[in-house]
Amino acid sequence: MVSILKKIPIRKAVREKGKSLCVAAAVFFTTVLFVMVFSTLFFVMDAAEEMMKASSPMLSDAVLNVTEEEYERICANPRVAETSTGIIVARMRESSGAGLVILYDAEEQMARWMRYYPVEGRMPRQGNEIVVSDQYLRERGLTYREDLSIDLTFTYLDEKEHTETFTVVGVYKRALQPYHAVLVSDDFYGKACAYWEQCGLDPRGEADQQAGVMFSSRGSVRRLASMMVMEAKIDLEEGEIYINDISLLSSLDFSTWAALLALVLLVMWLGYLFISNIFHLSVTGDARFFGKLSTNGITRKEIKKLIRRQNNILFLAAVIPALLVGYLFSAAVLPGILSAFMTIQARGSGNGWTFVLAFAFSYLTVRVSERKPMKLAKNASPVEMKRYIGGFRRVKTADDGDCLKKFVVRHFQSDKIKVLKVCVSIAVSILLANVFYAVTAGFDVELYVEGDLDADYILAKESVFTNPSLNPASYERIAREEIAGCRGLPGVEAAGGASRSHICLLPTQEEWDAFEEIWGEGAYSDPGKMWTGAYGLDAMLLQKLQPVRGTIDLDQFQTGKYILLDPILSDDNTENVACYQPGDEVTIPFASGEVGTYTVMAIVEELPESMRFPGRYYASNVYLPMPEWQDKEHRDDYYLYAFDVEEAFHGEWDEAIEKITGDQSSGLACRSAKSLAEQAGRYINGLKLAGFVLSAILLAMGVLNFINCMVESVYSRSRELAILESMGIEQREIEKNLAKEGMLYMAGGFVPGCLLAVFGVYAMINMVLQESYIAYHFYPHIYLLFAVLGSAVAVLVPLAAYRQMDRKEKFLYRIRSCRE
Incomplete structure (x- = not known):
């Protein structure tokens, strides 16, 4: 059995x-x-x-400061899949004098994880071989070549300076690294150890050893690192471990x-x-x-x-x-x-x-x-x-009513849930189809491009366009020579660049209290220090700034004695208040170490969205003329460069830009009317296809539900239909009645669906999306299409079911059957 x-x-x-x-x-x-x-x-x-x-400034899951014994215990930990190490051997000053450069003896994998692996040349192997950054060479006016020799002045982590000649055997790209470094060989580290021993010091206590770790599982990196530190008995102080936790699941909020x-x-x-x-x-x-x-x-x-x-x-x-x-x-x-x-x-x-x-x-x-x-x-x-056939409920109808009408009404009231399911499926399908079609058909590409682009061609590194949390201290920048080819193209009406550095304003207590009164407490972890951006803008971009308090005199501003500020970033800042007011004197400590004092000329709106640096801090951004910014920061790079071009030359520019951005090694990207129009086209086509498929799926669900309901309904009432035939009602009348029944099914989904679609589409476009480039229109042909399809299904399915039943179950068989 x-x-x-x-x-x-x-x-x-x-x-x-x-x-x-x-x-x-x-x-x-x-x-x-x-x-x-x-x-x-x-x-x-x-x-x-x-x-x-x-x-991310590093590619490993975690980097921590360790001793040799702790590193051995980390290597033996079962949670760890791979480890590598690097040692900070010495330090030297940057050419600007603003910061330090470390001399770093790293294993090959550690160099990759810390983004120091050379893109040209090789790793240092012996003697005074080194790998430096492209920025280091650029600041000294040098270009990489084999056997390039340079003199470095450094300290072995103490106060005494040493100068030696080194051979550059490789160059890495300076972009996202946590700090500037020069890679050295094991021989140089051995020389440093000999120096410390000569001074009576323990080399293991003088050098700063770092361990890079990749965990074997893909869980929370923070939790895995905490458990590894506890199991390996590593004594860490604040700032001695860096976690590269890029998992989003643990950071999703309740609303998501x-x-x-x-x-x-x-x-x-x-x-x-x-x-x-x-x-x-x-x-x-x-x-x-x-x-x-x-x-x-x-x-x-x-x-x-x-x-x-x-x-x-x-x-x-x-x-x-x-x-x-x-x-x-x-x-x-x-x-x-x-x-x-x-x-x-x-x-x-x-x-x-x-x-x-x-x-x-x-x-x-x-x-x-x-x-x-x-x-x-x-x-x-x-x-x-x-x-x-289910429990029929008695339906009260007029005694002189049509028996066929009673027949239909009794069927609908006998199983309301079944009818409701069919109607809901059809109504939702109509609603979705109209929403998707109205959004895509009402999408104006020209308005979209016009509202999203504030110059004809905007060049930047790919990460500036795609990464909303770009590191403001170490991001990929455009060098002047990278855009030299664009400057020579014909038809340029205006051109200009924007540069940005990461600075910390030091307000007085009164100014800090005024800032917290608007933003609230907790904006910065270190009270009294307001991290923000210092922008250098060429004339073209300065003209994009619109004053909200005070006036802008561009000629006076170009003297380099004035700055512009935008409002504090806060939803409560309805009056567009900035950290300082027009006429205030502001001292700015630049990232290079230089300091300048300026007068606030005006409070302005933030740069247009297409020209902003991605992400920002809560304090006001500072805007300076480009020559003044370059003089103070000792830099001539850009995060963005824009061109306005005569329309007649757009075709030539499109071809040239395609060649420039096609070089993957440069990392350059461009936003233009052509690229945005292509992006909008892909979006519209994708949305149309997605809407069609979703609507088709829901419509198919409703139609299949309807088919099942009607077929089962016809077969379950086979005896009643036979009785109607015995009373002299022709099959044509019965088929006509079943078709009406099918139309009632479809009307139950079509009418609510149309009403929902009319109001739902209007609400979606004008109240939810609220985009100027998407206009609301009424599209009757969508409703007509559903009406035709629904009517065809509503009529054909009951007729096919009845005729098939009539062929399979003869009249006498049905009339003799009874319910028990």
């Missing part, structure tokens, strides 16, 4: 192909929706983590989790509407079969297992292709949409959790959907040998 029960689910699934196909389709569409939801999550997370990793949960529950609800209805129709159609099983001694538990086994077979048959199709569609469409919405460059993710979570939630939806139908099957009476 047990072996027979195991075969029943497979036989039923094969024999009842129509029902099996509907169940599989329900699971397929639901799983595709889940894959799209979780793909969106992991595409964004992986892109953000990749961006954070690319902008709530939004994700709401989206998952919405998909589960849509899947439930679809799957539960099909399960219910399937079980009610087989009530006689389950009654026979109960008569033959099959227990309720065994019937439950039988139904679940059949559902599991159909689930597995549908879920695997659904995972594949859902992921391929998501990988093709979602990155373009997400990248247009956000500052990150989303790409396809190979994160296995996408499939695991989609599989788990799809299966959970199936389990929830099968509960009520399974309960119905378990409770099938042993004597219920006739077809189960």
